[in-house]
Amino acid sequence: MSAANFTLNAQIRTNEGKGASRRLRRLEARVPAVIYGAGKEAQSISLELRELVKAIESEAFFSHVLTISIDGQPQQAVIKAMQRHPVKGVPLHADFLRVDAAQKLVRKVPLHFTNQDTCVGVKVGGGAITHYTSEVEIACLPAALPEYIEVDMSDIDVGTTLHLSNLKLPAGVEIPALALGHDYDQPVANVHATKAD
Known part of the structure; x- marks a missing residue:
């Protein structure tokens, strides 16, 4: 199999809600997302749209353990769900599930x-x-x-x-x-x- 390596840079997101998410997408070209699981609290994050669009071009992105670097702190995760624009197909929101190396x-x-x-x-x-x-x-x-x-x-x-x-x-x-x-x-x-x- 391939040794594809996916690392996404994320930032902690403090403003939540639909209006804040729309502004994030429109003004900053960022995608709101959530990362949860592995016994830790859910974190609201945002990803750079351009970086995410490039990553999802690869089929492997959806079946790989990804590295999400949140303000410089790397976390291992898999994509759990992704909402896309119904017409344009661009990502609107993503859910990531943290992985624990010892858990299936x-x-x-x-x-x-x-x-x-x-x-x-x-x-x-x-x-x-x-x-x-x-x-x-x-x-x-x-x-x-x-x-x-x-x-x-x-x-x-x-x-x-x-x-x-x-x-x-x-x-x-x-x-x-x-x-x-x-x-x-x-x-x-x-x-x-x-x-x-």
Whole structure:
């Protein structure tokens, strides 16, 4: 996986409320945010809009442990939620959850399907690939958080469905749904025969 490193510079925010948030966005080009968790009090902070927009261009931002430097004090966190402008798509508010190196995180990470063009069920069997999901919920310690889970399609034949239990997970990563029993072993992708003309 990649060694992307995301550090955001933040400032403590003292003025709260909708009016203060609007002024912050309009006059200072900053995004209001909150950081909470890990047994500490929630802190109202603000981030530079330009810095945040650049960071969220990377898919990895949403599945990485980030460093939020609040007035020079670094804190480890993950993005929990982000409100965006309905038309412009720019961030309006962000929620960050502090992480504790000794506590497991539960996060959704993207699935990256590889070798689809060389998939035996497509190349030899003339089938087609269907994806049922583009992400999976995992649990792991912050240090083991993967950027994504790779799904290798090269050896998948026509009529085969891959389930959550077929995913090859990095060390220290688990899928909580699988602990709930066979009924929760959801399909991820399959290769199916295409109808002849």
